Amino acid sequence: MSDKRRVDEPTGTETVGHEWDGIEELDTPMPRWWLLTLYATIVWAIGYVILYPAIPMLNSASEGLLGWSSRGDYAIEVAERQKELEPIRAALVSGDINAMGSDPQLLQQAIEGGRSAFKVHCVQCHGSGAAGSKGYPNLNDDDWLWGGDLETIEYTLIHGIRNPDHDQTRFSQMPAFGKDGILQANEIQDLVSYVRVVSGREKQSAAATRGAALFETNCAVCHGADGTGDRVQGAPNLTDAISLYGLDRASLTDTITNARYGVMPRWGQRLDPATIRMLAAYVHSLGGGEKPLVVAPATEASAEGGNDEQS
DSSP states (O other): OOOOOOEETTTTEEEEEEEETTEEEEOOOOOHHHHHHHHHHHHHHHHHHHHSSOSBOSSSBOOOTTOOOHHHHHHHHHHHHHHHHHHHHHHHHHSOGGGGGGSHHHHHHHHHHHHHHHHHHTHHHHOTTSOOBTTBOOTTSSOOSSOOSHHHHHHHHHHOBSOTTOTTSBOOOOOOTTTTTSSOHHHHHHHHHHHHHHTTSSOOOHHHHHHHHHHHHHTHHHHOTTSOOBTTTTBOOSSSSOOSSOOSHHHHHHHHHHOOOOOBOOGGGTSOHHHHHHHHHHHHTTTTOSSOOOOOGGGHHHHOOOOOOOO
16 A cells, blocks of 8 residues: 555646555545535534524524524414414304304304314224224213213313312212122122123123112112112213223122222313313214204204213
8 A cells, every 4th residue: 555646647737745555646626516516515504503593502593684584484374273263262262162063053152173183082992983992981972970961061171070189170989899898709799790791791690680789888878779770979870882991790899899089170160161162072073962953954963963971
């Protein structure tokens, strides 16, 4: 290997002076157009750094002489859109929620707004299709714990369920019959048999007969003598095929033994009244909403709808 520079005779170009195994490298000058492009990009980069936010700092970045930022543009767009929506939002909160159906266009706007809000705030628990999962209600059916008309849905959204720091929250508490020693394991199994009989899952048996007596003593005060539930207390209907935690023997045993304590946030402290009304309209429209809205004939089919249980 040598370090001697020389002029390559065939090309007339000087070498860089390095040789390896007979191979040399020519010191060919860069094309003028390439150099001009490089210098132009350097000038452009310096100008960009001066005019726009570019240099990272401890808590932010340099603002640039123009004071422009993508976040600023986004904030302006959001503010403009909010200004466009102000009349709609004002109309939503100005009147009785049950009268929303009297304006089909406003109702449709509320439903679409609620659909967007649902994707942001509710899908984490209820799922993207609002079908829920174990412990999280399916909002597409017509089974309710607290009620399914617009006004009731709005109240549930505002005050939440089992928020101990809020006096107006929805609240119900089922005793932990096994954990607290109220019933013995065999008695709990009799109760399970009775619940499965009244829900149509099992045929009548001696265990279910014993469970009926236990139910009357321990459970009828909340679920009713016939097991159809009580919305004032948020006690579910045990006679249908819908259950928040499951109607198989294992799930029922766990529920009766340890009780359940599902919690829903109170959105009244997080969302504005118009957004909550939009959510109520969307949830009501999903398939099980009670007290169908009275709307113009052209939009009646699209405005009727509903939700499901809220616990």
